Amino acid sequence: MSNDKQTNLYWKKNILYLALLLGVWFIVSYGFSIVFANSLNSVKIGGFKLGFWFAQQGSIYIYLVLIAIYVFLMNRLDKEFNVEEK
């Protein structure tokens, strides 16, 4: 494969990862914590109503996990395409 094709494929995979991770980011922030917060509030975990917990705790933990997954995936992708900085 030529260099250009390789680079294109690298970029496409990158965009796919972004779409998946930002999809989760959007659903957690704007779905669970805002639009559906009231319905989720009927579920309780310990003393927390679920929608409220997502808005004030859960979303932040999920953001951290998303960034960690992103770092892992991209470092792996860099190696796979041999584009990591040495």
Add this chain to the structure above:
Amino acid sequence: MSIEIWTYILVGLSFAVYIGIAIMSRAASTKEFYVAGGGVPPLANGMATAADWMSAASFISMAGLISFMGYDGSVYLMGWTGGYVLLALLLAPYLRKFGKFTIPDFFGDRYYSQAARMIAVFAAIFISFTYVAGQMRGVGIVFSRFLNVDIDIGVVIGMIIVFFYAVLGGMKGITYTQVAQYVILIFAYLVPAIFISIMVTNNPIPQLGFGAQLNDGSGMYLLDKLDGLNTALGFAPYTSGTKTTADVFFITAALMLGTAGLPHVIVRFFTVPKVKDARMSVFWALLFISILYTTAPAIAAFARTNLIQTVSEKSYAEAPAWVKNWEKTGLIKFEDKNKDGKMQYVKDKAANELTIDRDIMVLANPEIAKLPNWVVGLIAAGALAAALSTAAGLLLTVSTSISHDLLKKNLKPDLSEKGELLAARISAGGAVLVAGYFGIHPPGFVAEVVAFAFGLAASSIFPAIVMGIFDKRMNKEGAIAGMVTGLAFTTAYIVYFKFVNPDINTVDHWWFGISPEGIGTGGAIINAVVSFAVSRATPKPPAEVEAMVEDIRVPRKA
């Protein structure tokens, strides 16, 4: 030892550490002054970013704000952390690969135009000064409350400290000072939070205690109790808000987009050696930030429960000492309207007798929880660390925008390396003086203007950088048209409701029920649509710019 002596000792020690670091890490070149030589390890950069980001407002005011807003306060928690996901995925690695010194550098090169560079310079300077005024004021307030020093003298002391390490050390100096400041501020924030969590629920972890049962023998969950207390006094239940869903949606988005577009935060990712380090340092930054941001809502709930149970319908004469201590500072006001000698704290303005400043939730926490005197001194040192670290980051952004983007890259391209470094130091010094002036004579509209800073960053800087990386076809005509319309729309909406016609700043008059705080999201959407349309109707960017976009998308050529 008294509170005052403890405060002097802890604040004095922390200042000595900052000055020591400043002397050890003097900047010798513009690269060191602008981006700390590009050699900051990701963990240290994460800590420095966290201290840079968490301001006096995050430290002193946020928990109190959430305490009064309940669920609605989530906009700040999610807005100011969710933006880091955007930073990690859409900006930080590519800007690191771009590898210049400032945000306006990116605008000037990617959009091959001095006009784009100047729009970025204007936005960076405006946003930074808006913010820094509040920080210097915060330093003065902490001094006056804890050490009985005049506010103005407190501001001047803060100026001298910042002057020291920002002017001497530039980015190198502030980075390592910010690491120390993070450690101090997070320790100061957690100690009282842990004590209060144990006091209220027996659980030492505030994030869990917040959802636990009260230890008063009732077996009731804290949040259920709080919902009940709020409702009984006429407030909305704590766990459901009063804002409309659309407004919460738009404000959260504006704060996220704004966070990812703040120049003093973005520039921190220019300081690490590799693309990989840029990705990792966003993770560290959010980890360090989230320690404070997940504790704040717990403090908010504990403090509100404590407060209501201590004061509501209780006799004023028998109120605990802290109520009277803080009454002296004006943060609590009591007016016995019905002359029954008891304190009524209710939603109804005509019957309410207590006015409580939101800052009290953090500042008075150690006294409410009957903690030892050294904890109070620690809170003072922590609040100062939060204010000074943010102020330094902002002042550095202002100084680099002037010395690098305005002088070297625009007005005086023949400036030598030495001359540029001197210009950077002089403009940092000048920026400290201007910030100090605003700290001593605060413009009355600081709170309004902070919303404006986020709106501006969301509607101009963030979309223009993202499109510059992800849309190769984006050209200078598109980017400039988008930024100008996005800025004009956001500015017009905020100025209209906040300054021209503040009487009708209510949900009935807002477009689609969106408050001025959330309108930056609309501005960002308009920016993106206009940029896209204009860029497709005008010529392609030059080949070398397309090559540059290709280049920043990949860490290294295969």
